[in-house]
Structures are given as C-alpha cells and as structure tokens.
C-alpha cells in the first residue's frame with residue numbers, strides 16, 4: 063500500500079502505472095524500485111523533486127508481507 067510520505071494519507075489518486083498523486087499535499091509520488099520519489103507539481107505543470115526533504119526511511123515502500131503463493135498439489 064502506497065502512502066504519502068508527507069501526510070501519510072493512503073487514499074492517493076493513481077495517475078499512472080507507478081505514479082500517484084496526493085491531493086492533500088499536491089505532490090506526485092512515483093514508485094521507484096524500493097523507494098518512492100516525491101515531486102512537487104509546479105503551477106506550470108513541471109515537477110521539482112522533493113526527495114531531499116525526505117529520508118530514505120520515509121521514502122521506503124512499506125511492503126506488506128505478501129503471502130507466498132503456495133501451489134497445493136492435489137494428492138492424485
């Protein structure tokens with residue numbers, strides 16, 4: 063579950079495959095491999111990185127333990 067690293071809102075608007083938008087902070091959150099990148103959307107639509115404002119820890123994606131897919135073989 064992706065949350066806004068700034069306000070911790072979890073109800074983010076999805077704007078792309080790996081892009082989310084926090085309507086509360088007006089920031090764009092882009093999912094990198096293990097971390098989030100945070101961008102401020104300027105009035106002209108350009109993006110400026112806010113990564114400096116957040117620590118690695120804050121930008122780390124909290125992956126919930128996903129249960130391993132165990133294929134159960136039937137006894138036949």
Ligand SMILES: [Zn+2]
Pocket residue numbers: 066067068069070071084085086087088
């Ligand atoms: Zn936010």
